[in-house]
Amino acid sequence: PEVKKIAVISGDGIGPEVVAEAEKVLKRAEELFGYSFETEHALFGGIAIDEKGTPLPEETLSVCKNADAVLLGAVGGPKWDSNPKELRPETGLLGIRKALGLFSNLRPAVVFDCLKDASTLKPEVLEGTDLMVVRELTGGIYFGDKFRRQGEHGEEAVDTCVYNVAEVERIVRQAFEIAQKRRKKLASVDKANVLETSRLWREVVIRVAADYPDVELEHVLVDNCAMQLLRRPASFDVIVTENMFGDILSDEAAMLTGSIGMLASASMGEGAFGLYEPVHGSAPDIAGQNLANPIATILSLAMMLRLTFGYADAADAIEAAVAQVLNEGHRTSDIAVDKSKAVGTREMGDLIVAAI
């Protein structure tokens, strides 16, 4: 079979530990399904700042560009938090998104039945919650001009939020297509009663919707969406929104599920190229202690196999193995009710490998 290239970025904190488990799973999938992968590791984030003096070294970028997909652990930590902007892990994250053209962030928020008590929401409210936030990732206020100036009233700071029609159309079409493969419902979130970029957004959504008559569309204002996610989470299928709103709402949606250590994400570019990473952060407080939950990274790998490579059989098998291990009652300490019975990062990885 064709050899597929995966760039592996372990990153900081628990990143290396969770990525190591996903690599074990990858190897097992290779054996069982006859696929062939070549992995190349690269430095990124805090560790790259320490070793190369920049969060996103040129070399890392070319490893990623040469690959078909990127697997990322986690980046950042207090060590670099007070660095100047160019020497911060987040700057690397924004840089890699732009450089690789990762315009679409897919954030599934699914409630695992056997974990639904972990949520702070009532189980009956959560029942059936399975939504996907599609967040625009390379535009909006994140990437517009930002500067300081002397204004009439002293020093002021400025951020600029810009969207063009093509940028909006690209992400919106993707969201409609994802909705078509799911429950055929799309909520487009904006603040069209205040923002010009939101009015443009809504115009594009309305125009594009004509090409997807089978998808039921609703427009939801961002403040209302923050409420409705709490009131009727199960009624959402796909939510599409711009970068800043998506940052906030996808985290709110993730927390609904109660088990952020379980959530995967994909950041997609043109074609099938994608960067896959767990939703959780680098958790420096538990790094190196075999305590981290590797499931979100393993599920991110499954997303990669499905979305970038089209290896649905392997992706299905990994997802089923995760479900089986959970149903058997195995838990890492973040999701264990009885912490004394929790398994470690490596043990969880081994259990999943064995269950594939």
Next chain:
Amino acid sequence: PEVKKIAVISGDGIGPEVVAEAEKVLKRAEELFGYSFETEHALFGGIAIDEKGTPLPEETLSVCKNADAVLLGAVGGPKWDSNPKELRPETGLLGIRKALGLFSNLRPAVVFDCLKDASTLKPEVLEGTDLMVVRELTGGIYFGDKFRRQGEHGEEAVDTCVYNVAEVERIVRQAFEIAQKRRKKLASVDKANVLETSRLWREVVIRVAADYPDVELEHVLVDNCAMQLLRRPASFDVIVTENMFGDILSDEAAMLTGSIGMLASASMGEGAFGLYEPVHGSAPDIAGQNLANPIATILSLAMMLRLTFGYADAADAIEAAVAQVLNEGHRTSDIAVDKSKAVGTREMGDLIVAAI
């Protein structure tokens, strides 16, 4: 006693009904506590569009400017939703905030003990939740330049987010002062890892904090705040943030409580001037049917008596009357478990008047 002037804006939908109950309560407070109020009604929002051709007639603005405080019901409705921008109720809302200099929106989110089952959150998570969002209301992306232009890639829309030091300092000092009178904890919410306005915001917060050493300060990124509100709502005391983040987070916080028909708000200008309104909307679907819950408006009136006029005795009495009526088991249909036993808007008003 000195006669205090209150501008009363009933607005649209259920606005007139809930305001009428608050006016009954005001009259009762006048009798019982020996205060003296003069009310003047003015048109605003949808009804002003219909009758005067603009959501914020000059006359309404001068009635408000002549008053010591404004009581607002609710504005908006589907009838005006597809109007051009200048003929939309929201435009009036943004206009009145700017014209009256209402730079600070205070949004308490309190869980009423006898209503805590109404929330979609688990009661044990909500236990003790009593927070106040202080939202900057006349700056940021709401009021910056907005326009369309032809860019390199076709038509684009632009919104500008601007904050100056003085604007940030004013709201932040107010938040610190509010925290001093509460549990002495302040969470400042920003996106300092991405936005220049947030970096300015954080610099000002850090500088101003030196004047309030008794207040415990934390900086929370907006995405993380959206999560922490779900995970540990009771741990927040005062949250201060800029306009757009405040719009989203104050609605999320409101929904936590499960009873948005109970939540009051104040929008404060310089000095003691303020506009007081319920958090809920105009609910056109139930308008004119004696179904709306007047409690949020009545509690907004209590906030006015306390914050603008310093009439703590009357405010305390109104709040105690609301609590008593609820504890006796009276409910409007929005919060009733058994809807057949629900009381109407007017009956709820009468019960509260009688309990003062």
